[in-house]
Amino acid sequence: MIPTAVTSDPPGVPRLAGRGTPLRERFFRLGLRASLAVGVLFLAGLLTYVVVEGWPRLDAKLWTNFPDIIDPSRAGARSAITGTVWVISLTALYCLPTGVLTAVYLEEYADRDRWWNRAIEINIQNLAAVPSIVYGILGLGVISRGLGFGQTVLTASLTLSLLVLPIVIISSREAIRAVPQSIRQASLSLGATRWQTIRRQVLPAAVPGMATGSILALSRAIGEAAPLLLLGGLTFITFNPTGVHSQFTVLPIQIFNWISQSRAEFTALASAAIVVLLVILLLMNSLAIWLRNHFTHRW
Amino acid sequence: MNPPSRHGPGGTPPPLPAHLAAPPPSETVFEVGGLSVFYGGHEAVRDVNMNIGARQITAMIGPSGCGKSTVLRCFNRMNDLLPDARVVGKVRYHNEDLYSREVDPIEVRRRIGMVFQKPNPFPKSVYDNIAYGPRVGGFRGNLDDLVEETLTHAALWDEVKDKLRTSALALSGGQQQRLCIARTIAVEPEVILMDEPCSSLDPIATAKIEDLMERLAQQFTIVVVTHNMQQAARVSERTAFFGSEIDRDGVRHGRLIELDETGTLFSNPSDHRTEDYISGRFG
Numbered sequence: 239m240i241p242t243a244v245t246s247d248p249p250g251v252p253r254l255a256g257r258g259t260p261l262r263e264r265f266f267r268l269g270l271r272a273s274l275a276v277g278v279l280f281l282a283g284l285l286t287y288v289v290v291e292g293w294p295r296l297d298a299k300l301w302t303n304f305p306d307i308i309d310p311s312r313a314g315a316r317s318a319i320t321g322t323v324w325v326i327s328l329t330a331l332y333c334l335p336t337g338v339l340t341a342v343y344l345e346e347y348a349d350r351d352r353w354w355n356r357a358i359e360i361n362i363q364n365l366a367a368v369p370s371i372v373y374g375i376l377g378l379g380v381i382s383r384g385l386g387f388g389q390t391v392l393t394a395s396l397t398l399s400l401l402v403l404p405i406v407i408i409s410s411r412e413a414i415r416a417v418p419q420s421i422r423q424a425s426l427s428l429g430a431t432r433w434q435t436i437r438r439q440v441l442p443a444a445v446p447g448m449a450t451g452s453i454l455a456l457s458r459a460i461g462e463a464a465p466l467l468l469l470g471g472l473t474f475i476t477f478n479p480t481g482v483h484s485q486f487t488v489l490p491i492q493i494f495n496w497i498s499q500s501r502a503e504f505t506a507l508a509s510a511a512i513v514v515l516l517v518i519l520l521l522m523n524s525l526a527i528w529l530r531n532h533f534t535h536r537w
Numbered sequence: 538m539n540p541p542s543r544h545g546p547g548g549t550p551p552p553l554p555a556h557l558a559a560p561p562p563s564e565t566v567f568e569v570g571g572l573s574v575f576y577g578g579h580e581a582v583r584d585v586n587m588n589i590g591a592r593q594i595t596a597m598i599g600p601s602g603c604g605k606s607t608v609l610r611c612f613n614r615m616n617d618l619l620p621d622a623r624v625v626g627k628v629r630y631h632n633e634d635l636y637s638r639e640v641d642p643i644e645v646r647r648r649i650g651m652v653f654q655k656p657n658p659f660p661k662s663v664y665d666n667i668a669y670g671p672r673v674g675g676f677r678g679n680l681d682d683l684v685e686e687t688l689t690h691a692a693l694w695d696e697v698k699d700k701l702r703t704s705a706l707a708l709s710g711g712q713q714q715r716l717c718i719a720r721t722i723a724v725e726p727e728v729i730l731m732d733e734p735c736s737s738l739d740p741i742a743t744a745k746i747e748d749l750m751e752r753l754a755q756q757f758t759i760v761v762v763t764h765n766m767q768q769a770a771r772v773s774e775r776t777a778f779f780g781s782e783i784d785r786d787g788v789r790h791g792r793l794i795e796l797d798e799t800g801t802l803f804s805n806p807s808d809h810r811t812e813d814y815i816s817g818r819f820g
């Protein structure tokens with residue numbers, strides 16, 4: 239049997255009981271939990287609201303039918319969904335190679351003591367903070383009118399590429415920088431060239447990090463309405479894009495358009511489309527988190 | 538391109554290739570003359586003169602910061618990778634100036650391999666670690682055979698033959714370091730430079746690496762930096778002692794103080810600073 243309750247401490251034995259958690263620390267923890275709760279509650283509230291509002295219209299017609307101004311019960315977001323897929327795929331096609339190669343140049347080749355390399359770096363950091371509407375103006379002036387691409391998928395994806403390029407570059411650079419110098423030294427000391435080292439060691443080790451950053455960048459692009467609205471308010475499109483020179487609409491613009499209609503049926507339609515957009519975003523972000531947890535190297 | 542010559546496979550360390558079997562005792566691999574290395578404006582080592590003989594182990598010892606790693610990196614032009622490092626003086630490899638314009642540092646590093654202080658296997662399989670050097674060098678032979686021979690040669694085959702496809706990062710620290718040595722010999726260099734290869738290992742792993750070094754020294758020229766004087770005494774034929782000096786302008790820089798047969802340097806050093814250091818009376 240284990241002896242129960244010791245009534246008094248034998249003399250000379252140090253006591254280990256402390257004074258418990260200090261009050262200040264308890265307040266601090268409470269504060270942390272409260273801030274977390276604010277975020278979670280807002281998200282939960284938002285989700286509940288759109289699901290409840292959009293529930294009547296979360297049906298198959300949402301992705302089989304095209305928009306319809308006259309009869310909201312027959313209207314769907316088909317052209318917006320396919321438009322979003324088109325625009326985001328092309329955006330990825332343009333900005334991922336450009337962004338990754340720029341990051342490789344800046345991390346592996348650029349001599350940081352040269353003023354032009356430092357200027358490029360500062361520029362990229364600042365570009366990441368430029369409001370998206372400014373990219374819309376750029377797209378309208380230079381790509382749509384200047385290059386004459388008009389209100390097309392091409393213009394939209396080029397504009398969005400410019401918008402997220404700085405984010406792709408910055409996150410790719412971080413992923414490349416996280417590859418330890420000792421790996422590069424090992425490769426070079428075996429007689430590999432600089433390019434072989436980058437191609438066979440640095441890039442493969444950096445891919446998970448770069449993919450994570452790129453997906454997060456693309457999910458920012460998917461939700462953008464402002465720059466695309468500027469490109470010509472392409473809100474009523476009743477056909478799928480057929481190519482890069484096709485006119486198009488995307489989910490955020492379609493949502494914007496329905497919300498601004500006065501009839502309640504259109505508002506429900508907008509909520510249903512928001513649910514679709516959120517689901518796409520959640521899937522992309524989960525993919526990013528999964529990639530980060532499963533493939534990132536711990537050195 | 539000719540594939541590099543291979544030694545025969547086998548469970549025990551293979552016999553030496555004929556052209557390496559009887560080394561002429563006095564063959565010199567490196568001749569270093571008036572070598573100084575600067576980092577930015579700071580002179581890290583000054584006026585080093587030394588020769589390194591073929592197929593023997595040369596140890597470099599001395600207090601921290603006196604430029605041992607710096608000199609070692611001059612032998613395979615790893616200093617090129619540090620943007621502000623500048624090498625002055627002469628490093629001749631078989632009578633060819635390593636720093637002349639025509640010399641391709643990639644080719645240099647194929648002949649003169651390097652093992653680092655911290656084991657740095659690639660985050661790939663054991664097999665791919667060994668195969669990496671030959672692959673980037675355009676090896677066209679049978680890679681499976683090459684990997685087996687190399688690992689056997691490095692006395693690692695029995696330990697890893699069932700783990701060839703698992704990540705090298707799953708090996709123990711000592712195994713990782715021996716894998717790094719194996720990876721280096723897979724490209725068949727002539728020289729292996731080692732910068733404190735055992736400093737992160739326990740005594741047993743260290744002993745295994747020392748064994749390996751002694752066996753490899755029959756075929757390769759080895760230069761090893763170490764802080765472990767027993768290690769230098771155990772494995773090396775010749776030992777170079779580096780120290781710090783402060784010149785008349787108050788600038789501290791590394792110097793080669795003494796280079797001699799290891800036995801002589803430890804038992805009967807000619808410079809009192811060497812004697813102070815090896816008897817623990819320095820600083």
Ligand SMILES: Nc1ncnc2c1ncn2[C@@H]1O[C@H](COP(=O)(O)OP(=O)(O)OP(=O)(O)O)[C@@H](O)[C@H]1O
Binds near residue numbers: 576601606
């Ligand atoms: N990449 C670098 N940039 C600038 N200075 C450097 C660099 N590497 C070494 N140094 C300097 O050169 C000197 C010699 O350094 P080195 O690393 O060669 O010494 P070491 O003898 O190998 O020391 P340790 O035994 O601690 O490894 C030191 O003063 C160090 O600060």
Ligand SMILES: [Mg+2]
Binds near residue numbers: 607762
């Ligand atoms: Mg060192």
